[in-house]
Amino acid sequence: MPAGLSASLPASFALITDPNVRRAYNEAFVSSELIKFQTFFDDLDRRSFSDQQREACIRLEDTNLLVASAGSGKSATMVGKVAYVLEKQLYRPEEILLLAFNRNAADELRTRIAAQLQVAEDALKCRVTTFHALGRGIIEEVEGRPPQLANWVDHPAGETRFIEAIIQNLVESDPEFARLWSDLLVVHPKADIPIEAFDRQADYQRYVTDTLRKGSATIGSLSGVIVKSLQEQKIANWLWLIPSPSNTNGKRR
Template sequence: MGSKQFTAKPGFWASLFLPRKWKLAFTPKIPDRLRLSLKQSTELPFATITAIATRKGLLWSAIEIRSTGRTDILGGLSSEAAVTLSEQLLCAINHYLVSTIESDKAQLIEIDEAIQTLTRSGHQYLALGDINQTIASVSGNAAKAIAHPLFDIERVPQAIVHQFPASLSMLADRDERQRYNSRFIASELTRYDMFFSDLDGRSLSQEQREACIRLENNNLLIASAGSGKTATMVGKVAYVLDKGLCRPEEILVLAFNNDAAKELRERLAEQLKVNAANLVCQVSTFHALGRSIIQQVEGKPPQLANWVDHPAGESKLIDQMINELRQSNPVFEKLWTQLLVLYPKADAPVEVFDSEEDFRRYISDRNRRNGATISTLSGIYVKSLQEQRIANWLWLNSIPFEYELQIPIGEKGGERRYDEYSDDSFRCAKLNRGILGYAAL
């Protein structure tokens, strides 16, 4: 793997519109840093760069370089140029890191011992971040290079990879780490069976227990309403504290609204056997967290809109916006009227129900209420909300119709009998001289 000299800057047309011009340069003569020219020239040492990403814009793309204490967004690039520059940067950084490792190969033995101590204890689930943290705890430049957030072992020449100790297979082979974690989870489920059987006032399911034990850098838990997500969050906090993997002040639990945050705080306090007011773990809403961060940085809380703290402030603001749109936009006025007429009351979404069967039962109850008792704009009464929408739509579009049209049926002896058109999915509407069939909306 080599690293070549390169220089990047915005295209000619893009530079005419950018607020400030920039130039980024790298030369192998100075292999451990970039030179960035903005208003003045500055250096970005590779050891301080933590992330590189590309951003796509409407006209041009940009590349984002995050370093310790600063973030530089360099725009005015074509999509292809941004991708090329990102690859050049990663290549240069990894070439520098590999060179650093090669210059201190003896330290690989210490790194190997540290990783083996971690895996031999079998004390915790191993996320990739845990392995990097263990490597970073070893003093020396080689350890810092391997623990660098942009170190990519797949960019390391095979001749050098073969010199790495076997323990570093945790970095090189994703399956190796997964095999270790699978063995750990099976063992931990047995070891903590009594703990999870009486947690937060209930016994957690097998899936909930595994969700508590898995401690990847990022975990995505997908679960339906009422399936025990709150209990799982409480269980995860209790588990990591019991294992001694975190201190209470290092834990942040976030909820979307105040009621959910209050419930989480109370249930956590009850599980940890402390008063909710004395709970050291931080439990907050996303908005409260953002506000506290701004206050810490700026020294004062952010100024909020004057309607935020009013009990009906949000509703009044939305009403004002809708009224302004109705007066200025005829298309919106028509669509808004149709929305109110055809969907006068929104159904509860399926996500709030414990099962799809409960949702269907709820819809069935709403749709059929003791015969034709639901009024429509045309003055007739129908039997379901779907039929109400159909009748209102026909009325809005000036289409004459008859609800539950009687169909004459001839019988023996010349007698005629009248039956309703009774298909569950269709009703009939008269339009001029024909019959219009329409499906329930």
């Protein structure tokens, strides 16, 4: 950009053209908001928010991805973000949509948000629903009728039975699928997730062992041999499954 043109532009123009200026401004804004809303976050959703939760509520990019483990306070953060944007009057309640994966989670979110905003649940203008309900509503609005579901969908065990029927049909008609399915069930009964993926050593130990008896891991194998890890179980099951070199009648070791 020519120097003359650059000098004639307002300083705020750099926020649009220079990512570094924009990033520095955003960081300064977050720091300022953390101080300004400290008391607000000290008692929100009946708890004092952690530093990470407060920052998650304050950051309002066009898209935000928050990665959090189970029990880390995701629902509380959703409640806090709604309360924060309404406190600053950035949005109207009817402009806010919260989605959960199941009805129980959506009901809990609705109850907690209503309690935080001190309104009755039936008077809450924020929309709190599930992904499925939202999709079904959109289809119904566009097509003029709700989507037609398979006759097994509403049955308590309908989905399980349907999937079992598909698997059974493939096992009977496709030898390669039958072999892979057998391997999945008996050789790989659990995903071999590395220890680095777990937050604590204790969590990993609970994952790799079925039970603990007198301090020793006890994982059963197909041959009846007790082993101490998933890796040992995989090897023991594989050795039991493969035909013996001295046998040609298909029997296992």
